[in-house]
Amino acid sequence: MRKPIGVIDSGVGGLTVAGELIRQLPKEKFIYLGDTKRCPYGPRSEKEVRKFTWQMVNHLLERNIKMLVIACNTATAYTLTELQEQLSIPVIGVIEPGARAAIKVSQNKRIGVIGTEGTIQSGAYPSALKTIDQTIRVNGLACPPFVPMVENGILEGPEAEDIVARTLSPLKAMNHIDTLILGCTHYPLIKHLVQREMGGHIQVISSGEETAREASLILAYHRDLEAGNDIPVHEFYTTGDMEKFRLVADRWFDDPIQFLELVELEHVKSSAYY
Numbered sequence: 075m076r077k078p079i080g081v082i083d084s085g086v087g088g089l090t091v092a093g094e095l096i097r098q099l100p101k102e103k104f105i106y107l108g109d110t111k112r113c114p115y116g117p118r119s120e121k122e123v124r125k126f127t128w129q130m131v132n133h134l135l136e137r138n139i140k141m142l143v144i145a146c147n148t149a150t151a152y153t154l155t156e157l158q159e160q161l162s163i164p165v166i167g168v169i170e171p172g173a174r175a176a177i178k179v180s181q182n183k184r185i186g187v188i189g190t191e192g193t194i195q196s197g198a199y200p201s202a203l204k205t206i207d208q209t210i211r212v213n214g215l216a217c218p219p220f221v222p223m224v225e226n227g228i229l230e231g232p233e234a235e236d237i238v239a240r241t242l243s244p245l246k247a248m249n250h251i252d253t254l255i256l257g258c259t260h261y262p263l264i265k266h267l268v269q270r271e272m273g274g275h276i277q278v279i280s281s282g283e284e285t286a287r288e289a290s291l292i293l294a295y296h297r298d299l300e301a302g303n304d305i306p307v308h309e310f311y312t313t314g315d316m317e318k319f320r321l322v323a324d325r326w327f328d329d330p331i332q333f334l335e336l337v338e339l340e341h342v343k344s345s346a347y348y
Contacts, residue, residue, distance in 0.1 A: 076300060078103040078309075079289070080134035081143045082127065085225050085314075086322040087115035087260030088145030091168060093326055094282035095143065096308065098290055101299070103306035105137055107337065110314030113223040115148040116258075117188020121193065127153045131161075133337065139163065140298055144291060147172075147189050147258050149197035164292045171288050172255050172281030173202035177210065179277045180253040185244055186276075188268075189212045189257030190221060200259055215245045217258075224260040227321045229267075238267045246272060253277040263322065311337045 079099075081092050085108050092106050107130050109115075116121050127149045131142065141163045142157065150167030157165045176185050188201040194216040203210045210231045219237050228234050245251070254276050256262055262280040269278045293299045300306075310331050312319040323331045 076103050076302060076306065077138055077140035077298075078105045079124060079141045080104075080131075080137070080139035081106045081145050082130040082134065082149070083108045083116040083145040083259060084126075084148065085110040085221065085260065086312075086319055087221070087224060087258060088261040090280065091145035091282045092308075093144065093152065093272065094286040095289060098283075098286040099300075100135075101292075101302060101306065102293075103300070105134060105139065105309045105311070105331055107134060107311045107331065108313070108319060110225065110255070110312045110319055112313065113225055114190060114218075115146060116192045116216070116218065116221060118192065120192070122151045123148055123154055124156070127157075131157065135161075141166070141289065141293065144286065145259050145285070146166065147198070148192040148196075151193050151198035164296065165319040166285065166288055166292065168259060168281040168285050169198050169257075170202050171284035172257065172279060173199060173206060175281060175284040176253050176255045176277075176279045177203065177206055179279065180210075182252050183207065183209055184211045184213075184251045184253075185250070186251040187212060187213070187257045188220075188242070188245065188254065188261065189215045191216045191218060193257050213248055213251060214257075215242070217241045217261075220264065221244050221260045223259065224263050224322065225318065227318060229322075229325065231262055234264065234267055235271075238264060238271050242268065242271050251276065253279060256280045261265045263326065310334050313337050315344050332338060 144167045154167040194214045200212040282312045
């Protein structure tokens, strides 16, 4: 029996990771759960983020998943270690893969990170980067307007361009970074706007590709890669507005998402949450 891989996010942003996972692991079945009803997670307390994350995890554990991908930087920052310690399946986040990808391309070892308030305040990216290379210099910037903008489908046009320009102006004024990590999985949906605003000389990094590569390596190590020839049917769930979810999903995926359901997580037990 094919065991699926679970992917969780605070909303639609994790679709950028899910798309890369599906591309690199075409034989695997994925179940995606986006908590759009309670998005964004960035301004929330660590306690709230942990509670909401465990609710999503418990929901997917009931589906007998073989691996969990936390496609949310804030949830990764607050819960990755805890989930890895308490679950019997492999659990990966998006922060360490993003840090590795940035270090590979940076020439001057000066790296910028943009993310939610929670991710930036956690210090997770500077910690991950300096664990790999102590000489890396990191500048972080919280970008609170970006997640609501993406969740509402504002991905193009003058309004989107204005929001991006105003939000990034403090980081752009620093001038010295040569690499910028999109420290939120919503941000690749506006990567073109960020790249345009920061300039072509800046390498803009998202963690999806590196996260998918790590998932593949871990599954191969555990000899748990799917070997079947049938085409998997992926499942996508949201806790909030299905039409907004579908709008962004259809823009990100080449093929329209056919399977989409609403989940009421308040009714999901959270007994594994400590």
